[in-house]
Amino acid sequence: MEVSEGSCRLGLWYVNVTWDGNIVHRIRFQRTGIPGPVPEVITRYLTGKVTCLDPLVSHLPDQPGTYGRIYKAVQAIPYGSVQTYGEIALKADTSPRAVGLAMSRNTTPLLVPCHRVVASKGLGGFTPDLWIKEELLRIEASVSKKMVQQNLSFREQE
Structure with a gap:
């Protein structure tokens, strides 16, 4: 699979995510975002809509x-x-x-x-x-x- 990058918001911060399929390589909290989407489950987690980040995994x-x-x-x-x-x-x-x-x-x-x-x-x-x-x-x-x-x-x- 191809490595993807994107950002979503958490207050004044951006949550920048680099991932490949279900494998997340990096999550960084930064003041500036990067173009692109993040896995939907991360956005749902940050808004309190889900309590688990499955199927995403960390190495x-x-x-x-x-x-x-x-x-x-x-x-x-x-x-x-x-x-x-x-x-x-x-x-x-x-x-x-x-x-x-x-x-x-x-x-x-x-x-x-x-x-x-x-x-x-x-x-x-x-x-x-x-x-x-x-x-x-x-x-x-x-x-x-x-x-x-x-x-x-x-x-x-x-």
């Missing part, structure tokens, strides 16, 4: 070693939930500092939802702007609250 969890274990542990964090760098470190048999470094090198945020990884006292960081992490967590909390009120599972929403 990061398939990496061998520490980073692969970290990315798998982060992917396992349920929608609308958070875990600390320390909790992820325990699951991946590494240190919280290594988890932070892996998150800073995460080329497919949203698919490896690093916004769900928080510090033990506060949100922690997020590149390029903490507002993005706050907004993604706000979207997930709002959708989760609606799902609980409607007594629906996350899959039923889709």
Whole structure:
């Protein structure tokens, strides 16, 4: 398949996506967009219409070693939930500092939802702007609250 690129909006930011079929190679948050569409499921996710990005996949969890274990542990964090760098470190048999470094090198945020990884006292960081992490967590909390009120599972929403 041919590699595609495009952008959608998240507040004042553009979510620039590079993908090939169902494989997402890169997601970047930038102040300027790039021409072209993004996979529809990403737009629906960012507007709270779906809770899962299937069928899109990231290659990061398939990496061998520490980073692969970290990315798998982060992917396992349920929608609308958070875990600390320390909790992820325990699951991946590494240190919280290594988890932070892996998150800073995460080329497919949203698919490896690093916004769900928080510090033990506060949100922690997020590149390029903490507002993005706050907004993604706000979207997930709002959708989760609606799902609980409607007594629906996350899959039923889709």
